[in-house]
Amino acid sequence: MKAVLFHRHGGPETLEYADFPAPEPGPGEVLVKLHAAALNRMDLLVRAGWPGLKLELPHIPGADGAGEVAALGAGVTDLSVGERVVINANLGCGRCDFCLAGRDNMCRNWHLLGETVRGTYAEFVVLPVRQLFRLPDGFDYHAAAAAALVYQTAWHSLIKRGELRPGETVLIVGASGGVNTASIQIAKLAGARVLVVGSDAKKLSLAESLGADVLIDRSKEENWSKAVYKLTARKGVDVVVDNVGVTFPLSFRALRKGGRLLTVGNTGGPKFEIDNRYVFAKHISILGSTMGTLQDFAEVMTLVVGGKLKPVVDKTFPLAEARAAHERMERNEQLGKITLSIP
Numbered sequence: 001m002k003a004v005l006f007h008r009h010g011g012p013e014t015l016e017y018a019d020f021p022a023p024e025p026g027p028g029e030v031l032v033k034l035h036a037a038a039l040n041r042m043d044l045l046v047r048a049g050w051p052g053l054k055l056e057l058p059h060i061p062g063a064d065g066a067g068e069v070a071a072l073g074a075g076v077t078d079l080s081v082g083e084r085v086v087i088n089a090n091l092g093c094g095r096c097d098f099c100l101a102g103r104d105n106m107c108r109n110w111h112l113l114g115e116t117v118r119g120t121y122a123e124f125v126v127l128p129v130r131q132l133f134r135l136p137d138g139f140d141y142h143a144a145a146a147a148a149l150v151y152q153t154a155w156h157s158l159i160k161r162g163e164l165r166p167g168e169t170v171l172i173v174g175a176s177g178g179v180n181t182a183s184i185q186i187a188k189l190a191g192a193r194v195l196v197v198g199s200d201a202k203k204l205s206l207a208e209s210l211g212a213d214v215l216i217d218r219s220k221e222e223n224w225s226k227a228v229y230k231l232t233a234r235k236g237v238d239v240v241v242d243n244v245g246v247t248f249p250l251s252f253r254a255l256r257k258g259g260r261l262l263t264v265g266n267t268g269g270p271k272f273e274i275d276n277r278y279v280f281a282k283h284i285s286i287l288g289s290t291m292g293t294l295q296d297f298a299e300v301m302t303l304v305v306g307g308k309l310k311p312v313v314d315k316t317f318p319l320a321e322a323r324a325a326h327e328r329m330e331r332n333e334q335l336g337k338i339t340l341s342i343p
């Protein structure tokens, strides 16, 4: 099969469009012929590598994908060949105490497709049948692939960890990334008032089109926590979604007493300083999570295919041009998700 892979860690130039043996489905597994894959920032981090990361090389990146069932392993009866599916990249073992309790994103032997195992920048991928969600006829493969990872992540964080309730105010730090665009829509669907702080007018107009109620341009309001305070009658917000990290100090200031800070990542880097006095004096809860459970995935993808949540696709590149797609993401030019079209 054709795939995009790398033999060594480094920049986008390490990505090669090459031949690689197609995988075969074992018992309980399904071979999926991919039509679309979507990029995540994680793909760039895995390609660049980090100390301690040990991958079987060559590695095929990619967590998100959608396509059709091409073959079934022994014992698979829930799907048939030709059915359209989207992939859940959150790979629980299915056997540990967390998985058996339905908390598979906390699995003791957790893997993420495209991170620790070969992923979706390829014509075919093999997955356990429980990782697949059936798509209705006519639902766009690119929209499905664009939704899979970020919507389950935002759903788990806002609804399950954050227990967001109707009437609450939510501040989302960042306007245009995949998790943030998903968070804006999910918060609105949950009945919250949504404030978004973004880096420029173009990204904020995307946030507005997704339902954001209040827009704060940080190119004009450097100390945006002050603006948030004014916009909430000096109360602060109930919830902040902060996946930047270095912005925690401003997020703490923007929160009301007893508020919750939700985080699923750190696009600004993993290490930063916080002033702990804010945490205890304001009774702030910091709630971290990663990905979602199989149940979260089913819940949120049902809303996506039902049209209640609408994934934003930025730009689509042919699989062979994955390098250009990575370069676009590295330049932070995208509005929504970048996808790959797989022949």
Ligand code: ZN
Residues within 6 Å of the ligand: 092, 093, 094, 095, 096, 097, 098, 099, 100, 104, 106, 107, 108, 109, 110
């Ligand atoms: Zn497990």
